[in-house]
Amino acid sequence: MIDIGIVIGSTRPGRNGENVARWVHDLAAKRDDARFELVDLHEHALPHLDEPQPAAAGSYENPHTLAWSERIARFDGFIFVTPEYNRSTSGVLKNAIDFLYAEWADKAAAFVSYGVDGGVRAAEHLRQVLGQLQVATVQAQVTLSLFADFENLSEFRPAAHQEERVTVMLDQLVSWSRALRPLRA
Ligand SMILES: Cc1cc2nc3c(=O)[nH]c(=O)nc-3n(C[C@H](O)[C@H](O)[C@H](O)COP(=O)(O)O)c2cc1C
Numbered sequence: 001m002i003d004i005g006i007v008i009g010s011t012r013p014g015r016n017g018e019n020v021a022r023w024v025h026d027l028a029a030k031r032d033d034a035r036f037e038l039v040d041l042h043e044h045a046l047p048h049l050d051e052p053q054p055a056a057a058g059s060y061e062n063p064h065t066l067a068w069s070e071r072i073a074r075f076d077g078f079i080f081v082t083p084e085y086n087r088s089t090s091g092v093l094k095n096a097i098d099f100l101y102a103e104w105a106d107k108a109a110a111f112v113s114y115g116v117d118g119g120v121r122a123a124e125h126l127r128q129v130l131g132q133l134q135v136a137t138v139q140a141q142v143t144l145s146l147f148a149d150f151e152n153l154s155e156f157r158p159a160a161h162q163e164e165r166v167t168v169m170l171d172q173l174v175s176w177s178r179a180l181r182p183l184r185a
Pocket residue numbers: 010011012014015016017018083084085086087088114115116117118119146
């Protein structure tokens with residue numbers, strides 16, 4: 001069985017990201033080809049990167065890094081639920097990614113982004129970052145508009161066609177997570 005982590009990329013009080021991630025999780029949980037689990041950065045509460053060695057060295061000193069490493073290492077793939085902040089992803093998500101290295105490698109990832117223009121710039125930046133970490137990012141992407149998929153910019157009411165987008169994204173993600181298994185062995 002494939003294990004997929006759904007990373008909530010915002011810790012902001014009143015964040016939209018949690019409802020978006022729960023919607024993705026509810027849709028994904030209907031599948032029988034993978035298991036899906038929410039990973040809430042708010043619960044991990046990582047500080048600004050405070051490891052003396054770069055993550056690529058794989059020698060972590062801090063208990064919060066070891067806990068984060070353990071959490072991420074066991075997944076086969078990820079869905080990054082990302083807001084767009086100043087034309088990129090959130091600082092808290094970038095920081096959480098920077099903490100680790102081997103734990104991300106040879107896995108697949110997909111994006112659910114949201115913002116004024118669907119958060120596409122955030123997802124594009126994440127694709128660059130994850131390329132460095134040898135994460136294979138799938139083509140299908142769910143882009144949610146603050147105007148079309150939310151009421152008053154804050155009540156999540158996804159348009160009907162978005163569910164189909166999630167299905168296509170999950171099909172690609174599960175396939176690639178499975179295909180990369182030999183590299184992780
Ligand atoms: C610091 C900050 C910067 C933002 N910059 C952008 C932006 O460049 N483009 C955009 O589409 N939305 C931008 N927004 C709007 C966010 O995408 C929107 O508030 C979204 O709901 C934030 O995600 P969250 O509620 O899960 O924290 C910004 C919001 C914040 C807080």
